[in-house]
Amino acid sequence: MVENNELKGIIEALLFVAGEPLSPDRIKNILEEVDKKAIQSILWELQHDYDMRLSGLRIVEVAGGYQIASRPELAQWIKRLKKVKQSSRLSKPSLETLAIVAYKQPIVKAEIEDIRGVDSSGVLKGLLDKHMIKIIGRKDVAGRPILYATTKEFLQYFGLRDISDLPTLKEFTELMAEEGSPTEGSEMQEEMVLEAPEI
Amino acid sequence: MSYEVKLEVFEGPLDLLMHLIKKNEINIYDIPISLVTQQYLEYIDLMKDLNLEIAGEFLLMAATLTHIKSKMLLPREEKAGDDEEAEDPRAELLRKLLEYKSFKEVAEELGKREDTWRDIFYNPPDKSMEGEDEVFIEVGLFELLEAFRDVLEQIPDKRYMEIVPDELTVRGRMTAIIEKLDAAAAEGVTLLTLIEEGSTRRTIVVTFLALLELARLRLIKLLQVSSSETIRVYRNEDSRADSDEIEET
Numbered sequence: 001m002v003e004n005n006e007l008k009g010i011i012e013a014l015l016f017v018a019g020e021p022l023s024p025d026r027i028k029n030i031l032e033e034v035d036k037k038a039i040q041s042i043l044w045e046l047q048h049d050y051d052m053r054l055s056g057l058r059i060v061e062v063a064g065g066y067q068i069a070s071r072p073e074l075a076q077w078i079k080r081l082k083k084v085k086q087s088s089r090l091s092k093p094s095l096e097t098l099a100i101v102a103y104k105q106p107i108v109k110a111e112i113e114d115i116r117g118v119d120s121s122g123v124l125k126g127l128l129d130k131h132m133i134k135i136i137g138r139k140d141v142a143g144r145p146i147l148y149a150t151t152k153e154f155l156q157y158f159g160l161r162d163i164s165d166l167p168t169l170k171e172f173t174e175l176m177a178e179e180g181s182p183t184e185g186s187e188m189q190e191e192m193v194l195e196a197p198e199i
Numbered sequence: 200m201s202y203e204v205k206l207e208v209f210e211g212p213l214d215l216l217m218h219l220i221k222k223n224e225i226n227i228y229d230i231p232i233s234l235v236t237q238q239y240l241e242y243i244d245l246m247k248d249l250n251l252e253i254a255g256e257f258l259l260m261a262a263t264l265t266h267i268k269s270k271m272l273l274p275r276e277e278k279a280g281d282d283e284e285a286e287d288p289r290a291e292l293l294r295k296l297l298e299y300k301s302f303k304e305v306a307e308e309l310g311k312r313e314d315t316w317r318d319i320f321y322n323p324p325d326k327s328m329e330g331e332d333e334v335f336i337e338v339g340l341f342e343l344l345e346a347f348r349d350v351l352e353q354i355p356d357k358r359y360m361e362i363v364p365d366e367l368t369v370r371g372r373m374t375a376i377i378e379k380l381d382a383a384a385a386e387g388v389t390l391l392t393l394i395e396e397g398s399t400r401r402t403i404v405v406t407f408l409a410l411l412e413l414a415r416l417r418l419i420k421l422l423q424v425s426s427s428e429t430i431r432v433y434r435n436e437d438s439r440a441d442s443d444e445i446e447e448t
Contacts, residue, residue, distance in 0.1 A: 016322070017324060018324065019321070019322065019323055019324025020324075060319065067321055068321070068322065069319045069320065069321050070319060070320045070321075071319075072315050072316075072318040072319050073318075075317075075318030075319075075320075078320055089310075089313060089314075089317075090309075090310075090313060092210065092306065092310075093210050095306035095307075095309050095310050095313075096210075096302060096303060096306040098306070098309060099302045099303075099305035099306040099309055100302050102305075103302070103305070115295075115298055115299060115302060116210075116211060116213065116299065116302075117211040117212050117213040117214075117256055117260070117295070117299065118210060118211030118212075118213075118254065118256050119254070119256070135417070137417065157313070157316060158309055158312040158313060158316060159312055159315065159316040159319070160312075166305065166308075167305065167308055
């Protein structure tokens with residue numbers, strides 16, 4: 001039986017070497033006899049530890065797993081160490097299209113174009129190339145149009161735990177209802193910019 | 200003599216409408232159609248003057264706006280026996296604008312997240328650990344063709360007449376391959392074993408066609424570790440539900 005204090009070290013080491021988000025399930029596959037709940041609470045403990053000792057690292061929860069990452073405010077120093085080859089930011093049309101795909105997936109091109117009011121072929125192709133979306137099949141209607149959905153890379157790129165981590169559309173519907181009070185809306189958006197890691 | 204014109208680039212007609220609504224501080228629920236239509240058309244003219252190619256969608260929206268405007272001028276029709284008020288001519292446009300607006304807001308939110316998460320870095324996995332998990336590369340058409348040629352070269356070049364009833368169909372082979380892959384589960388099967396099952400040239404050709412069709416339908420995955428390794432065939436787990444598609448093709 002693995003001792004509890006040992007367990008923390010093991011999980012921390014696994015997170016360190018994984019190079020990708022590790023889900024509690026995957027950790028459980030490695031530490032067979034350990035209860036999944038225990039793994040989850042150790043993950044939260046680790047997150048807390050990192051935050052408490054003001055580490056330059058933190059444990060983020062993205063794409064259904066946990067991963068050790070540098071703190072965003074340290075980016076300027078990291079960029080001095082190595083030339084970071086950053087891809088250009090996504091364009092406004094790309095973000096708009098991604099938002100639609102994220103909420104309405106699986107979705108066909110015509111539905112996206114209906115919402116955006118413009119041809120979206122080029123944007124979709126770009127998003128496919130960037131692995132932000134993928135083709136998951138064809139819709140069973142005339143012409144059998146291609147169905148699109150978002151990818152794991154999409155979650156990672158935007159630091160989302162899973163698709164439900166997106167602000168709900170309802171919030172935005174309510175926001176629209178209060179058209180007269182834009183301040184409330186902007187507050188709401190700021191809150192959603194970056195979540196504090198859960199403890 | 201040249202002069203500068205500042206024109207915001209609008210992605211589409213809805214984008215332009217949202218801009219006009221914002222600029223004029225209009226209540227989206229009570230859009231003054233004639234004002235908006237007028238300004239919208241001015242923008243279209245400006246785009247024409249600048250020799251910008253105007254997409255059809257812009258013209259369609261112009262027509263829609265004009266149509267709504269004319270409807271607004273007419274007294275509302277009152278149908279006999281119908282005490283419900285006739286729908287506001289702007290209702291459909293409003294619905295579209297609200298929907299578009301909410302996605303635009305999500306897009307802005309995503310943009311902010313993008314800014315933050317671009318500044319977060321992870322450590323790359325240790326090089327010595329690679330190879331534990333097999334890393335696959337996608338097999339292209341040419342690799343498939345090469346594998347096919349290799350098998351063909353291996354068949355003994357005997358020539359004899361063979362008259363068999365035509366039981367061999369691409370669809371039949373597709374079903375057989377899928378069954379085999381389902382049985383093999385995560386292990387997959389090498390491309391060679393699938394192709395070598397049939398020793399005649401004809402069977403091999405049909406098998407090859409079946410594989411291409413299955414790959415096109417995304418029911419299978421073709422992967423290889425490196426371009427010199429054998430190609431392995433896997434069932435595409437994402438599309439397991441779609442396997443009845445074979446029946447349709």
